[in-house]
Amino acid sequence: MYFSILRTVDETGRQCVSKMDFNQFAQRIQQPAKAQHIAAYRERYLLQPSAFSSSDGADVAQLDLGCAAFVHPAFLFSRNRDGLISRKHYNGIIVLETLPLASTEKAEKVREAVSQQPQTLAAFLGIDAHSVKILMRATLPNGDLPQVPNDIQSFHAHAWQWGVRVYAPLVEHCSGRLSLRNAALSQQRFLLSADAAAFFRTDAVPFILQQPHQMPQPLTETPDSKRPATAQLSTLMAQRRFHLLLNELLRKQADHLSDEQLLPLLGEACCADGLAEEETIHQAQCFFHRLEPDYVRCVLHNVYDRSCTPANTIGLNRLQEIALRLEEFMQRRYEVRFNTLLGQLEYRCRHSSQPHFCPVDEHVQSTMELEAQKEGINLLSPDMTRYLRARPLHFNSVQHYFDHLPQWDGKERIAQLAQRIPCNNPRWSQLFRRWLLGMVAHWLHFDERHGNQISPLLVGPQGCHKSTFCNQLLPPELRIAYTDSLDLTSRRDAALALNRYLLINIDEFDQYRESQQAHIKYLLQAPSISVRRPYATTAVTLPRYASFIGTSNRTDLLTDPTGSRRFICVNITAPIDVETPIHYEQLYAELLHALYHRERYWLDTSEETYVQEQNQSFEQLPYVVQLFQAYFRQPTPSETGEWLTPTHIIERLQKYSRIAIPMGQINNFGRYLQKMKLENRRTRTSRLYYVVEGSPEVS
Known part of the structure; x- marks a missing residue:
């Protein structure tokens, strides 16, 4: 692993390029050759930190260090025949840097x-x-x-953002912030520094990324709603300016002031200088660590309220002022969005190391109201409720996940996933692929007139990891929309589940009664849901997201006498592989690639016929059918049978077996006779079946 070193050797700007390996680089940092230049730089910085920008190049120009060396770890440079310096080899090294901290001790x-x-x-x-x-x-x-240069640029940008997400919480925990200005490859450089206690690790674990097919959205600093109407300073300059104002205030105060006395004076100075309120609060909470954070916030907020009254609130009535102040407070303190998949409001605090959004429940809303009242906003609970419901940013988890998938690398992963289920169905991989394609197609609403009407049923003994495999089908980002609990006792809750979940596992399918299985078949084919939500006055039509998969320990689980073309039953012959990691991004990128190339995601007639034939071994035969097979059969060409109605056949079965047959099975008996393809004919009053008795002699 080699790093490139570029240095300017004369006043004409001519550059010299050299290289050093990782061990040499570590030695140069820990034992610098030009320690006097670095010491002069640091002394100048301490005397006048506001004269320095975040760009190393600008700092070098101010100090006139003509021999300063720039390290470019991402590329190995070389000089071509024309004497021009060009990139030769990409190293995959990512550079992150923090904004300047208050002291060297904090940087350490x-x-x-x-x-x-x-x-x-x-x-x-x-x-x-x-x-x-x-x-x-x-x-x-x-x-x-x-x-390829374009691939390098997008790969490096995504890797840099992953690094920011990993290291930002650690840096913020130490009262620092990462710089977001060196994301571009051209900015991935730094001046050769000196640090005797520098940390180096040759066996560092690399970030593993798929090759993205586009550049990511740039990361930006969270914008504050800035009360002062003066200049809007960058985070870097605001941090430096805060410490300059603090030092200046300490020098002017001859008497020693307590933290409680110093805090309002500092707030007045920051407000007059144009620092944003939230930035001042963040810096003050780090500096005045002996004071409670809520106390620091309240004091500074009162100072800003008194010193920086917004001009646009003058002449407004009370309700208008509350609305404007509440809007400013919420935009400064929180990010709120409405998750259309989960159907709930979500929030996260600005200037927090927590990157995830959490649901807005009654406890969270009460906390927001209390924080607003601490800042002097005289609001009531309906005011906060009205604001949260009026202006949420709509967010779709599924669309967001698929919008950020990398390009498919061409490796088949759907077939590999299907092969994790050992079974004796030779067409299982093909049918499983159809079902996965249908699941993703209906998530993305490729077809809004039909639902995903097929569902795999994994049949096998306990301990073969059926339910675990079902849970692993969704990526971690979407697994919150998975459930293995479907309540069929409430039809409205079952219908709402089609909109709330992406994948529903009908665990222990055999526990559902025949009437409930009929309702499951209805849910399978429903393209949308028309339902009235709780506390709503009118019914609304909601899109359907859910697809179904089921598990069972028994083989006799299908009860519909007309057939079961919607279920793909497979008998598991060995434990399912749930230990091998699933490469979710490439798996779903392959599914998306297949859909964009118009691959069929539904079963055709031949596949439906094959599924029904395979499902016959999983059908549950009522004992009225078993009795019929014991006492009757279809006559051979040489035999003479008789034409009987289903009612007459039932009467003889009860007579021969001395068993009372339930009325529910009698009603469906004719369907089973038709399914057995017995010769029949229609009369004016009933349907007759041509059968012959094969029963033992009646005593």
Whole structure:
């Protein structure tokens, strides 16, 4: 692993390119050759930190360090025949850097925190001794790296964002922030620094990424609703400006002030300087760590309210002022969205290391109301409810997941997933592929006139991991929309489940009665749901997302006398492989690729016929049919039978067997006779079947 070093050698801007391996690089950081230049840089930074930008190049120009060396870890550079420097080899090294912290001690704390991550290749102080550089590696699943320039650019951008998501909580926990300005490949560089306690790991675990097919959406700082009407400062400059104002305030105060006395004075200075309220609160909570965070927030908010009254609230009545102040408070403190798949409001706090959205329940809403009242907003509970319901950003988890899938790499994974289920059905892989395609097609609403009408039924003994396999079919990002509990006692709840869940596992299918199985068949073919939600006054039509899969320990589980073309029953012959990891991104990328190329996702007539033939061994024969097979049969060509109605056959069966047959089985007896394809004819009053008795002699 080699790094490229570029340095300017004269006033004309001529550059010299060299390379060093990882061990040499570590030695140069821990034992720098030009320690005096780095010491001069750091001394200048301490005297006037506001004169430095976040760009290493600009800082070098200010210090006029003509011999300063830039390290480019992502590429190995070389000089071509024309004397031009060009990229030769991509290393897959990602550079993350923090914004300058308040002191070198805090930077060392961040370095120690990030060094605990197994993905950290190196962590060391930047040339200013107030920031930290973090190096990590990323590779494709096979251990290689992309070679095409466009592939390199998109791969590196996605890997950089993964690194930000992993390391940002660690850095924020140490009162720091990652810089979002060095995402581009051209910005993946830094000045050769010095850090005797630098951390290096040669066996760091790389990030494994699939080759993406497009650039990601750029990460940006969370925007604040800034009360001061003056300049909107960047996060970096705001952090530096806060500490400059703090130092200036401490110098002006001859007497020693307590934290409680210093806090409002600092708030007035920050407000007058144009710092955003939320940025000031965040920095003050880190500095005044002996004070309660809520106390710091309340004091600074009162200062900003008094010093920076928004001009657009003058002349408004009470209700208008509450509405505007509540809107400003919510946009400054929270992100709120409506998850259309789960049908619920979700939120997360801004300036928090928690990246996930959580449901907005009564407890969360009460907490939001209390926080708003702490800031002096005289609102009532209906005001917060009205705001949450009025302006949510709609978010679809399924669409978001498929929009961010990588390009399919061409490797068959659907067949591999089907082969994890050992069975004696030779066409199982083909049928399983049809079902998976139908599941994804209806998630994305390729067909809104039909539902996914087929459902696999995994039949096998206990302990063969049937339910575990069903749960693993969904990727972790969508697994919240999986359930193995379907309540058929409430038809409205069962209908709403078609909109609420992506995959419903009908666990222990044989426990459902014949009438309930008929309702399951109705749910399988329903393309949408027309239902009235709880507390609603009118019915609404909701899209259907759910597909079905089932499990059972018994083989006699199908009860419909007309046939079961919607169920794909397979008898499991060995335990299912649930230990091998599933590459979800490429699995669903393959399904999406097949759908975009118009592959059929429903069963044709021949496949339906095959399924019904295979399902005959899984049908549950009522004992009225078993009695018929014991006492009657279809006559051979040489025999003379008799034409009997189903009622006459039932009477003889009860007479011969001395068993009372339930009325429910009598009603369906004619369907079973038709299914056995007995010779029959229709009369004016009934249907007659041509049979011959094969019963023992009646005593």
